[in-house]
Amino acid sequence: MLQFGSVFRGRGPMRASDDTSAAGVSRETIAGASLILIGGIAILATWRLPFGTLDEVGPGFLPRVTAVLLAAIGFFLTVGSLRTPAVSLPTLHWSKGAMVVGALVAFAVLARPLGMLPACAVLYWISGMAAPDVRPRELLVAGAIFAIACAALFKFGFGLQLPLLAIPGIGRF
Amino acid sequence: MWDNLLLGLSVNFQISWFDLFGFAIPVPTYILLCLAGCLIGTLIGVLPGLGPVATVSILLPLTFGLDVVGALIMLSGIYYGAQYGGSTAAILVRIPGEVTSVVTVIDGHEMARQGRAGAALGIAAIGSFVAGTFGTLVIVLFSAPLSQMALTFGPAEYCSLILMGLLLAVVLAQGSIPKAVVMIVLGVLLSCVGRDQETGAERLTFGFQILADGIDFSVLALGLFGIAEVMRNLDGAEGGDKVIARPGSPYPTWQEIKESAGAIVRGSALGGLLGVLPGSGGALGPFASYAVEKRIAKDPGRFGHGAIQGVAGPEAANNAGAQTSFIPMLTLGVPPTALMALLVGAMTVQGVVPGPQVMTRNPELFWGLIVSMWVGNAMLLIINLPLIGLWVKFLSVPYRLLFPGVLVVSAVGLFSIGNSEFSVILAALFAVVGYLLAKFGFEPAPILLGFVLGGLFEDNFRRALVLSSGDLLTFVERPLSLALIVISFAALLLGLISSSRRKVIFSDDQQKDEMWRM
Numbered sequence: 001m002l003q004f005g006s007v008f009r010g011r012g013p014m015r016a017s018d019d020t021s022a023a024g025v026s027r028e029t030i031a032g033a034s035l036i037l038i039g040g041i042a043i044l045a046t047w048r049l050p051f052g053t054l055d056e057v058g059p060g061f062l063p064r065v066t067a068v069l070l071a072a073i074g075f076f077l078t079v080g081s082l083r084t085p086a087v088s089l090p091t092l093h094w095s096k097g098a099m100v101v102g103a104l105v106a107f108a109v110l111a112r113p114l115g116m117l118p119a120c121a122v123l124y125w126i127s128g129m130a131a132p133d134v135r136p137r138e139l140l141v142a143g144a145i146f147a148i149a150c151a152a153l154f155k156f157g158f159g160l161q162l163p164l165l166a167i168p169g170i171g172r173f
Numbered sequence: 174m175w176d177n178l179l180l181g182l183s184v185n186f187q188i189s190w191f192d193l194f195g196f197a198i199p200v201p202t203y204i205l206l207c208l209a210g211c212l213i214g215t216l217i218g219v220l221p222g223l224g225p226v227a228t229v230s231i232l233l234p235l236t237f238g239l240d241v242v243g244a245l246i247m248l249s250g251i252y253y254g255a256q257y258g259g260s261t262a263a264i265l266v267r268i269p270g271e272v273t274s275v276v277t278v279i280d281g282h283e284m285a286r287q288g289r290a291g292a293a294l295g296i297a298a299i300g301s302f303v304a305g306t307f308g309t310l311v312i313v314l315f316s317a318p319l320s321q322m323a324l325t326f327g328p329a330e331y332c333s334l335i336l337m338g339l340l341l342a343v344v345l346a347q348g349s350i351p352k353a354v355v356m357i358v359l360g361v362l363l364s365c366v367g368r369d370q371e372t373g374a375e376r377l378t379f380g381f382q383i384l385a386d387g388i389d390f391s392v393l394a395l396g397l398f399g400i401a402e403v404m405r406n407l408d409g410a411e412g413g414d415k416v417i418a419r420p421g422s423p424y425p426t427w428q429e430i431k432e433s434a435g436a437i438v439r440g441s442a443l444g445g446l447l448g449v450l451p452g453s454g455g456a457l458g459p460f461a462s463y464a465v466e467k468r469i470a471k472d473p474g475r476f477g478h479g480a481i482q483g484v485a486g487p488e489a490a491n492n493a494g495a496q497t498s499f500i501p502m503l504t505l506g507v508p509p510t511a512l513m514a515l516l517v518g519a520m521t522v523q524g525v526v527p528g529p530q531v532m533t534r535n536p537e538l539f540w541g542l543i544v545s546m547w548v549g550n551a552m553l554l555i556i557n558l559p560l561i562g563l564w565v566k567f568l569s570v571p572y573r574l575l576f577p578g579v580l581v582v583s584a585v586g587l588f589s590i591g592n593s594e595f596s597v598i599l600a601a602l603f604a605v606v607g608y609l610l611a612k613f614g615f616e617p618a619p620i621l622l623g624f625v626l627g628g629l630f631e632d633n634f635r636r637a638l639v640l641s642s643g644d645l646l647t648f649v650e651r652p653l654s655l656a657l658i659v660i661s662f663a664a665l666l667l668g669l670i671s672s673s674r675r676k677v678i679f680s681d682d683q684q685k686d687e688m689w690r691m
Contacts, residue, residue: 027612027613027614028613028614030613031613031614031615035355038359038362042362042377045376045377045379046376046377049374049376053643054638054643054644054645055638055639055642055643056638056639056643057634057635057638058372059369059371059372059374059376060376061631062361062365062627062630062631062634063362063365063376063377066358066361066362066365066627067362069358070355070358070359070362073351073354073355073358074355076351077351077355090612090613092408092609092612093408096404096407096408097404097407097408097605097608100400100403100404100407100580100601100604101601101604101605103577103580104400104580104584104597104598104600104601104604105597105598105601107581107584107588107597108584108588108594108595108597108598109594111588111594111597112594116585119584120581120584120585123577123580123581123584124577124578124580124581125577127403127576127577127580128573128574128576128577130407131407131572131573131576132407132573133571133573134573135573138574139573139574139577142574142577143577146577146578146581147581150578150581150582150585151585154585154586154589160585160588160589161592162588
């Protein structure tokens with residue numbers, strides 16, 4: 001007998017332990033729902049694109065086909081997982097990840113106005129703070145050294161079009 | 174034929190006499206150029222985000238001052254160096270520089286995490302050398318018939334080949350097959366972002382002008398793999414001096430080499446054959462090799478957890494493909510990939526027009542180049558085996574200092590793509606996606622394959638239909654195309670049937686588990 005939900009659960013890299021409670025939400029449910037969402041957005045976004053005919057395939061063909069496929073699989077995933085026992089959802093320690101993302105955003109924001117040196121250093125420092133065994137003074141020094149080395153490498157080695165240091169009002173180096 | 178090889182060898186080992194303070198100094202210039210190319214190519218190819226294409230295009234100007242033979246020899250050294258550098262990054266920091274390194278990431282990085290980074294790097298180098306030798310032989314012996322074969326491949330055959338490739342990616346899945354299919358489809362969808370090549374219509378750009386050229390591979394790869402990996406490591410970290418890879422013996426043991434021998438041979442053959450096909454060939458080699466190794470392994474459960482065959486086979490396929498991908502360029506003048514197009518450009522700058530006449534008009538160039546491929550591979554082996562010790566040392570830096578460095582280099586590299594901060598932000602977004610994917614039990618590797626093949630599939634699909642005036646049956650009417658389709662579905666079916674009977678053992682939670690119950 002085909003047990004639909006378990007077909008999808010497979011043996012993914014991080015399995016939460018099964019518990020024997022009633023059918024319900026598991027991570028596959030959320031995954032499936034997200035897929036339906038993504039597929040839906042893609043279909044809407046490509047609504048106006050011509051599908052084309054068989055001898056002149058239009059730009060809307062592949063996006064829409066894949067979006068429909070995605071949404072369809074998402075649907076089966078969601079439905080299938082709802083019929084199987086609920087499994088505890090994975091815990092997301094988002095604070096560390098947020099620091100990494102925040103550090104990258106900081107880099108993007110600072111790169112042009114302030115130059116490579118400050119941007120690299122800030123990226124290093126902010127993301128370095130996410131380490132559980134962080135040593136602030138060590139981080140400070142390491143960040144400074146690394147930022148200098150990296151900026152120099154990319155500026156002089158690769159000719160990256162970004163100033164090393166830009167002090168507003170004074171100039172760009 | 175042997176005369177030609179001797180000609181090539183003599184070109185490579187040519188000695189120029191330099192005048193130094195009145196003394197004539199013999200210098201094997203071309204060998205040194207090859208060495209320099211390999212070294213620089215490797216060091217730059219290692220940098221996350223700089224795949225072989227970017228590396229070659231950056232270093233191309235270095236060759237302008239050289240003569241034709243020297244320039245091409247140095248360029249091929251750079252090319253192989255960059256490929257190996259990409260594999261190094263894939264193994265050490267789980268960042269694939271190019272689609273061909275994606276497979277190496279899977280088991281290679283696992284090996285690194287188990288303290289066997291040196292073994293992985295070593296077997297990659299050895300496998301690549303063996304494959305390179307094989308590839309060079311193939312070029313020498315089979316250039317003509319192989320290029321004929323490549324010519325019979327029309328758009329319909331390509332579509333079927335790509336379909337086979339996409340289905341192969343499913344076999345890569347450690348987890349459930351439908352989840353892998355989802356990832357491939359997602360990858361194809363991502364490849365649609367940007368301006369459609371045929372009609373110029375903008376698709377899925379949501380108004381962002383920067384997306385008009387599509388998502389850059391490096392942005393996707395760095396985000397989904399490199400940065401997401403950092404996030405995952407931080408997530409699980411409990412504290413203490415975490416090191417990315419425990420020091421072990423820096424080189425592969427004889428046992429490991431013996432175990433990998435079969436994989437290397439098979440990978441070389443597969444990669445060499447597929448590499449001749451313009452476009453998708455080079456990408457498919459490593460994936461095909463991985464699929465084959467996993468199928469014929471006695472305990473396939475090792476794959477994904479540091480199976481050395483999962484590195485040896487694909488790396489061999491990678492390099493063999495890199496060699497044989499020269500064939501269409503050398504014999505037909507058709508550059509099969511962007512990388513080859515760069516090399517064609519270099520040749521043109523030097524005043525040589527690549528094509529069938531190169532063999533007859535500039536035999537020293539042609540055979541010198543071919544032999545230099547082998548020399549380049551040998552050079553790589555010589556350079557990199559000692560370098561492995563250096564890399565492993567590099568890994569013993571505490572992770573808390575290492576990962577911010579990886580992020581900085583990645584960020585700057587990403588910024589240089591299109592000179593835009595947007596690439597960094599987009600990569601960060603993909604990193605979040607990659608992190609969530611792992612948490613929800615999906616794997617990112619098939620996305621990259623779907624991404625790369627999606628565009629190729631669409632192009633060829635359209636072209637095939639134009640050629641057949643809208644007749645869908647063309648895919649099954651043409652014998653080669655039909656054969657490929659049949660093989661793909663047969664392989665998929667076989668994979669599904671046998672996996673439902675196989676019990677798989679997890680090494681981390683020590684549980685017996687069934688792949689799926691039918």
